Amino acid sequence: MNHEFFKIISRDEFQTLLMNFRSTGTKASTISDAFGMVLGEDIVSPEDLPPVSRSCMDGYAVNARDAFGAGESNPAYLECRAELRVNEKPDFTLNPGECAAIPTGGSLPDGADAVVMVEHTQDLGAGTIEIRKSSAPGDHTMLRGEDAAKDELIFKAGHRIRFQDVGLLAALGIGSIPVHKRPKVGIISTGDELMEITAPPKPGTIRDVNSHTLRCLVSQAGGIPVNYGIVRDELDKLESTLARAVAENDLVLLSGGSSVGMRDLTVRAIESMPESEILAHGVAISPGKPTILGRSGEKPIMGLPGQVTSVQVVMLALVAPFIRHLMGQTDAFSTSGRPVVMAELARNTVSKPGREDYIRVRLTERSNELPLAQPIYGKSGLLKTMIQADGLMIIPADTEGYYSGRSVQIWMI
Amino acid sequence: MNHEFFKIISRDEFQTLLMNFRSTGTKASTISDAFGMVLGEDIVSPEDLPPVSRSCMDGYAVNARDAFGAGESNPAYLECRAELRVNEKPDFTLNPGECAAIPTGGSLPDGADAVVMVEHTQDLGAGTIEIRKSSAPGDHTMLRGEDAAKDELIFKAGHRIRFQDVGLLAALGIGSIPVHKRPKVGIISTGDELMEITAPPKPGTIRDVNSHTLRCLVSQAGGIPVNYGIVRDELDKLESTLARAVAENDLVLLSGGSSVGMRDLTVRAIESMPESEILAHGVAISPGKPTILGRSGEKPIMGLPGQVTSVQVVMLALVAPFIRHLMGQTDAFSTSGRPVVMAELARNTVSKPGREDYIRVRLTERSNELPLAQPIYGKSGLLKTMIQADGLMIIPADTEGYYSGRSVQIWMI
Numbered sequence: 001m002n003h004e005f006f007k008i009i010s011r012d013e014f015q016t017l018l019m020n021f022r023s024t025g026t027k028a029s030t031i032s033d034a035f036g037m038v039l040g041e042d043i044v045s046p047e048d049l050p051p052v053s054r055s056c057m058d059g060y061a062v063n064a065r066d067a068f069g070a071g072e073s074n075p076a077y078l079e080c081r082a083e084l085r086v087n088e089k090p091d092f093t094l095n096p097g098e099c100a101a102i103p104t105g106g107s108l109p110d111g112a113d114a115v116v117m118v119e120h121t122q123d124l125g126a127g128t129i130e131i132r133k134s135s136a137p138g139d140h141t142m143l144r145g146e147d148a149a150k151d152e153l154i155f156k157a158g159h160r161i162r163f164q165d166v167g168l169l170a171a172l173g174i175g176s177i178p179v180h181k182r183p184k185v186g187i188i189s190t191g192d193e194l195m196e197i198t199a200p201p202k203p204g205t206i207r208d209v210n211s212h213t214l215r216c217l218v219s220q221a222g223g224i225p226v227n228y229g230i231v232r233d234e235l236d237k238l239e240s241t242l243a244r245a246v247a248e249n250d251l252v253l254l255s256g257g258s259s260v261g262m263r264d265l266t267v268r269a270i271e272s273m274p275e276s277e278i279l280a281h282g283v284a285i286s287p288g289k290p291t292i293l294g295r296s297g298e299k300p301i302m303g304l305p306g307q308v309t310s311v312q313v314v315m316l317a318l319v320a321p322f323i324r325h326l327m328g329q330t331d332a333f334s335t336s337g338r339p340v341v342m343a344e345l346a347r348n349t350v351s352k353p354g355r356e357d358y359i360r361v362r363l364t365e366r367s368n369e370l371p372l373a374q375p376i377y378g379k380s381g382l383l384k385t386m387i388q389a390d391g392l393m394i395i396p397a398d399t400e401g402y403y404s405g406r407s408v409q410i411w412m413i
Numbered sequence: 414m415n416h417e418f419f420k421i422i423s424r425d426e427f428q429t430l431l432m433n434f435r436s437t438g439t440k441a442s443t444i445s446d447a448f449g450m451v452l453g454e455d456i457v458s459p460e461d462l463p464p465v466s467r468s469c470m471d472g473y474a475v476n477a478r479d480a481f482g483a484g485e486s487n488p489a490y491l492e493c494r495a496e497l498r499v500n501e502k503p504d505f506t507l508n509p510g511e512c513a514a515i516p517t518g519g520s521l522p523d524g525a526d527a528v529v530m531v532e533h534t535q536d537l538g539a540g541t542i543e544i545r546k547s548s549a550p551g552d553h554t555m556l557r558g559e560d561a562a563k564d565e566l567i568f569k570a571g572h573r574i575r576f577q578d579v580g581l582l583a584a585l586g587i588g589s590i591p592v593h594k595r596p597k598v599g600i601i602s603t604g605d606e607l608m609e610i611t612a613p614p615k616p617g618t619i620r621d622v623n624s625h626t627l628r629c630l631v632s633q634a635g636g637i638p639v640n641y642g643i644v645r646d647e648l649d650k651l652e653s654t655l656a657r658a659v660a661e662n663d664l665v666l667l668s669g670g671s672s673v674g675m676r677d678l679t680v681r682a683i684e685s686m687p688e689s690e691i692l693a694h695g696v697a698i699s700p701g702k703p704t705i706l707g708r709s710g711e712k713p714i715m716g717l718p719g720q721v722t723s724v725q726v727v728m729l730a731l732v733a734p735f736i737r738h739l740m741g742q743t744d745a746f747s748t749s750g751r752p753v754v755m756a757e758l759a760r761n762t763v764s765k766p767g768r769e770d771y772i773r774v775r776l777t778e779r780s781n782e783l784p785l786a787q788p789i790y791g792k793s794g795l796l797k798t799m800i801q802a803d804g805l806m807i808i809p810a811d812t813e814g815y816y817s818g819r820s821v822q823i824w825m826i
Contacts, residue, residue, distance in 0.1 A: 031610075035629040049796075051614065056794050087606050089616035105606070105619070147797050163629035164799040164826070167721060170625040171796055175611040193500050193518070198588040201464065203502035206518070212583040216448040216576035308580060339752030339825060342783055368820045370755055370783070381469050383462075383584055384560050386577040407781045412752060413577070 008282040008289060010397060011356045014318065015333055017279050017293055021300050023328040024181045024250050031169045031177060034161045036222065038328035040178035043155040048145035049172055052089070053108040057140045060099040060121055060129055061112035067135035076131040080123075084109070099129055108141060115140035148172060158330030180328030185223040186245030187214045189230045190238060190256040190266065191306060196230065209308045209383075210255040214315065221320035222327050223251070233262065238269040246273060246296050250326055253319065254292075256306040263290060266303040270294035273301070284355040284397060287380055288314040309386050313358045316392065316413060339412040341391070343373035347404045351395040360389035361410060373410055389413060421695040421702060423810060424769045427731065428746055430692050430706055434713050436741040437594045437663050444582045444590060447574045449635065451741040453591035456568040461558035462584055465502070466521040470553040473512040473534055473542055474525035480548035489544040493536075497522070512542055521554060528553035561585060571743030593741030598636040599658030600627045602643045603651060603669040603679065604719060609643065622721045622796075623668040627728065634733035635740050636664070646675065651682040659686055659709045663739055666732065667705075669719040676703060679716040683707035686714070697768040697810060700793055701727040722799050726771045729805065729826060752825040754804070756786035760817045764808040773802035774823060786823055802826060 009017075026040030055061060062078060070076040078099040084090055084106045094100060094111035102108065102115060117140060120133035148154055148168065155165060161179070169177065189211045197207040208230055218225040226249055231241050245252045254266050270276055273296035280293040287310035292303030302319065304311045316338070324332035343363055351357040361373040373393060378385050391410035395402060402408060422430075439453030468474060475491060483489040491512040497503055497519045507513060507524030515521070515528060530553060533546035561567055561581065568578060574592070582590065602624045610620040621643055631638040639662055644654050658665045667679050683689055686709035693706040700723035705716030715732065717724045729751070737745035756776055764770040774786040786806060791798050804823035808815060815821060 032625055032628045035632070056792055087616070087618065107616070142792055142794055146792075147795050162826075163626050163633065164725060164796065164802075166629050167622050167626040167725065168796045168800055170610045170622040171620055171721065173610050173614065173620055197583045197586050201586065203500070203520070205500065207584055207586055209580050209583040212445050213576050213580040215445045216579050219448070220576065308584065312577060312580065339754070341752070341754050379469055379555055379559075381555050382560050383577065383581045387581055389577075413575075 008284050009280050010284050011317075014280055014283040014291075014293065018300070018318070018322045019325060019333065021295075021322075021326065022298065023326050024183050026178045026180050026328075028176050029179045031161075031166050031175060034177055034179050035163060035166055037161055037179035037182070038222075038324075039155055039157050039159045039161065040180050040328060041157050042153055043169070043174070043177060045148040045150055045152045045154050045172055046174070047172065048150050049147040049168075050142050050144060053113070053144045054142050055102045055104060055106045055108060055115045055140060056142060057115055057117045058104050059102060059115045059117040059140065060131070061094065061102045061106075061108045061115055062099045062131065062135055063094060063096065063111055064114040064135045064137045064139065066097060066099070067114070067116055067131045067133070070131045070134050072132050077124075078129050078131060080127050080129050082109075099131070113137040113141070113143075156330070158328055160329055183223045183250035183323055183326040184226055184248065185218045185323065186226050186228055186249035186252040187211050187218070188228045188238075188241055188245055188252065188254050190233065190254055190262060191230070192233045194230045194256065210304075210306065210311050213308070213312055214253060214255060214304075217312070217315040217320060218253075218323065221323040223323040233265060235265060235268055235272075238265060239272050242269050242301070243273060246299050246301065250299070251323070252299070252301045253304055254302065255304045255311055262306065263292065263303065266292055267294075270296070270301050270303070283318070285314075285317060286352070286355050286357050288317065288358070289355070291318065307381055308383055309380055312386055313392065316411065317358060341410050341412060342370055342407055343410050344370040345393070345402050345404055345406045345408050346372045346374045348401065349375050349393070349395065350401040351399060353400050354397055356397045357395040359393045359395060360385050361391055361393050362388055363390040363410065370407060373408060386413075421697050422693050423697050424730075427693055427696040427704075427706065428734075431713070431731070431735045432738060432746065434708075434735075434739065435711065436739055437596050439591045439593050439741070441589050442592045444574075444579050444588060447590055447592050448576060448579055450574055450592035450595070451737075452568055452570050452572045452574065453593050453741060454570050455566055456582070456587070456590060458561040458563055458565045458567050458585055459587070460585065461563050462560040463555050463557060466526070466557045467555050468515045468517060468519045468521060468528045468553060469555060470528055470530045471517050472515060472528045472530040472553065473544070474507065474515045474519075474521045474528055475512045475544065475548055476507060476509065476524055477527040477548045477550045477552065479510060479512070480527070480529055480544045480546070483544045483547050485545050490537075491542050491544060493540050493542050495522075512544070526550040526554070526556075569743070571741055573737075573742055596636045596663035596736055596739040597639055597661065598631045598736065599639050599641055599662035599665040600624050600631070601641045601651075601654055601658055601665065601667050603646065603667055603675060604643070605646045607643045607669065623717075623719065623724050626721070626725055627666060627668060627717075630725070630728040630733060631666075631736065634736040636736040646678060648678060648681055648685075651678060652685050655682050655714070656686060659712050659714065663712065664736070665712070665714045666717055667715065668717045668724055675719065676705065676716065679705060680707075683709070683714050683716070696731070698727075698730060699765070699768050699770050701730065701771070702768070704731065720794055721796055722793055725799055726805065729824065730771060754823050754825060755783055755820055756823050757783040758806070758815055758817055758819045758821050759785045759787045761814065762788050762806075762808065763814040764812060766813050767810055769810045770808040772806045772808060773798050774804055774806050775801055776803040776823065783820060786821060799826075
């Protein structure tokens, strides 16, 4: 068998296949533990926030109409009805011409719709307060429901929880929310030449770099990496390890199968699984073409290139978004998974049409200009090219390259 | 006591005080667990990587001089000395006029310095190989030491380990490295009005939002959050909880003390600790002015504003970089802790000179132009302003604002 006989599909087609896999199930999580996780259901506000209108300043609660147009030269005079405390719920209604002293955080009485800061007032004694600044409804107050109104949809299912979202949920008294479980991702390294990284080196052996970088990239994307060690190039051993990994995980990654022999072995091992199917024999991206996608039942299995830098790019380009998809994130395949910056391309960069190119670039900051993106050339097998890179520039399959000076998007790595 | 009597120091002065605190100690870590941690010592390459020169392609190992200038119309003819296997260390030296068949990943014999891809050759039989393409030294090979040379400094102490760094360490056979421990960060919420977020609401109480957002932001920065619950406004209770938190953590955060009364209580509680000192009573940033810095012995204690959005900004601006500093990161106080993007400011934005302003902005992507940064106005007490924000724009203390159209840096949140 020669892998050139197999159809290589486009990145979009590959992505569509990945998106057909269903996300992992949901579980209840405390909101602190939910940070970085993905919502399993829509969240609707159970109440108005703030529940009552509150003052943002020390001052006087007023009906704004009573202080409208007031100023240094034409102050308004109001009668101070009460001195409110921060944890007091006023049981009266402010009448026209009245105000109430209120501390920061205090609840406004009915009839009040604004606060005048204490600096713009003077207590004239005998219950009379001079107001020296005009006021408009809502001034220096947070109105009831201004942060969230009862029954308002605040977060959609599929949204990844940020720290500020945890804050809003806490403020609404929501202590637990349904989130998607982190997918468990089995990692199998394959290849006769591979050895554990701390084993004494022998001629012809290569240290198993990929299981370590895959572990990092899986956990960075939100998955739980599970290592199955190194499997020799023997079909029965690969089959038994793969069967175990498929049973125990939500996704299985095989790394090392980019030589034709290893690719064939990977394909045969996948095909030997129950209800199995090979969905793609390759994808039109560079580096990363020899990436295999299969399934056993509903479980996805991916055969990744063995080359140490290619596999890092495939992880960033395809596997990390796929893990985010499995953990329920709605926009998992948009670029939003990594920070994206705009940069100015420093030199003409040629790309082979028909494949999407992932070019490593180094960024140089410039004051008040876009950073300059310098493509890193050099043998793709060198780890150094990824060490030196700040990000990846993607050249789409339908173009022959980009000219120097073009504004380009860079995925930061 | 009135807090206005106290000196407010600049952000730079505050940062200098923070940088005087020493980082947490180091421990040995496996390289996979070291992902995201900070190196405790310089790492020097123990060997050449690759240890031998290797082929990047299937083809023929040659001495480039023998194939220099070869082409379709003037091929070179070499004698095939051997057929090398991938895990074989050649025990011969290639003589002039000789080549050796070599697979991808195979070790080059002595005397060879380049590989000609098999597509540019033809096996004429009887051991003669026709070379149809010119070759230069290094072509299609990774030369010995090209990724890392023996004794080369590869990572400096204080460097935060990325996934690609884990890959290089694995390739060098380094299984364990010294990293700084994650700082333990005690979190104490203070205030009579605070209640646990899931407790039944009572008039005048406010849910304790901050301990939840602090927890997220501490762990995002690399620290280990330790919660000490809500402490009422009583000096003896605050003192005993603070003493316990100081003993058990590398940094203690007190949140809630932005009212004058609470600030005084916080200051007094810090002063009651052994070997204590108040280092700063405030910092010239907005929001975040009422931020207190103290110490007990070598342990830093920070009093944070109680206002739910101010405290988030202070965490991003000061506390998160401080946690990265405590965990040993050399460039902890540069902006590199968060992704930074350039954007075009959508409208004139005024800033009060003498303080550093952190303006929340929402970004709108535009094709082949900088994203547009729209300042979010609205009451700073509203959580919504942080929910809507994509990032923060910093206006330095020495300017009165930025004009619309200016290129600005945005810290993504």
